[in-house]
Amino acid sequence: xxxxxxxxxxxxxxxxxxxxxxxxxxxxxxxxxxxxxxxxxxxxxxxxxxxxxxxxxxxxxxxxxxxxxxxxxxxxxxxxxxxxxxxxxxxxxxxxxxxxxxxxxxxxxxxxxxxxxxxxxxxxxxxxxxxxxxxxxxxxxxxxxxxxxxxxxxxxxxxxxxxxxxxxxxxxxxxxxxxxxxxxxxxxxxxxxxxxxxxxxxxxxxxxxxxxxxxxxxxxxxxxxxxxxxxxxxxxxxxxxxxxxxxxxxxxxxxxxxxxxxx
Numbered sequence: 001x002x003x004x005x006x007x008x009x010x011x012x013x014x015x016x017x018x019x020x021x022x023x024x025x026x027x028x029x030x031x032x033x034x035x036x037x038x039x040x041x042x043x044x045x046x047x048x049x050x051x052x053x054x055x056x057x058x059x060x061x062x063x064x065x066x067x068x069x070x071x072x073x074x075x076x077x078x079x080x081x082x083x084x085x086x087x088x089x090x091x092x093x094x095x096x097x098x099x100x101x102x103x104x105x106x107x108x109x110x111x112x113x114x115x116x117x118x119x120x121x122x123x124x125x126x127x128x129x130x131x132x133x134x135x136x137x138x139x140x141x142x143x144x145x146x147x148x149x150x151x152x153x154x155x156x157x158x159x160x161x162x163x164x165x166x167x168x169x170x171x172x173x174x175x176x177x178x179x180x181x182x183x184x185x186x187x188x189x190x191x192x193x194x195x196x197x198x199x200x201x202x203x204x205x206x207x208x209x210x211x212x213x214x215x216x217x218x219x220x221x222x223x224x225x226x227x228x229x230x231x232x233x234x235x236x237x238x239x240x241x242x243x244x245x246x247x248x249x250x251x252x253x254x255x256x257x258x259x260x261x262x263x
Contacts, residue, residue, distance in 0.1 A: 007035035014203030025064035063115025117146035134170030206244035
């Protein structure tokens with residue numbers, strides 16, 4: 001039986017736009033997880049893609065959370081089986097988080113539970129002003145199992161993260177911006193234009209530099225400060241071995257725009 005694809009992507013000018021299209025609310029079903037893994041694998045190996053935008057189809061939801069219709073079957077699983085199922089989805093979320101290209105989540109509506117956790121795997125979040133963002137799992141007797149307990153406190157601090165998860169209430173886009181959960185809020189309907197504009201600016205720079213920024217930040221966050229500085233020095237020395245750094249410096253001296261080849 002042919003299953004309709006729920007995750008699509010297209011690319012232009014160095015930017016890949018990934019759209020989750022699982023109507024009506026773009027929930028994170030096991031099929032969506034699998035297809036996200038496949039799409040991000042192919043994008044990460046595509047030399048034409050420098051930056052990625054991730055969004056949901058329509059105006060109602062980026063992603064309204066996990067597919068709760070799948071939960072009843074989990075109630076009959078052993079603890080070991082359930083942990084294995086959970087770690088399979090973590091594998092895809094980590095893959096997106098660790099991808100060596102900058103990622104922007106464009107939150108175009110409800111971003112709850114697994115949707116919020118998916119957005120947290122991206123480097124930058126832009127929200128349309130009607131978006132609501134939260135982790136309501138506690139209301140089902142559950143708690144966030146897609147990295148929310150780990151990524152959210154690293155982003156907004158321990159106390160605020162616990163408050164959001166203990167209460168389960170959503171934040172408005174503006175409130176999410178105030179605590180640093182969202183980078184930028186734009187009017188409804190303008191999110192994709194804002195995300196494209198930012199993505200294209202990023203894509204005009206060298207992927208060699210962008211990748212090292214991302215790795216230095218992500219890996220450095222987990223290290224002691226002095227070790228992290230050593231890591232930065234390692235990546236800084238590495239970037240000077242690239243063709244793009246020669247082009248960037250020469251372009252500056254020539255007072256012209258650089259033409260980066262991402263090598």
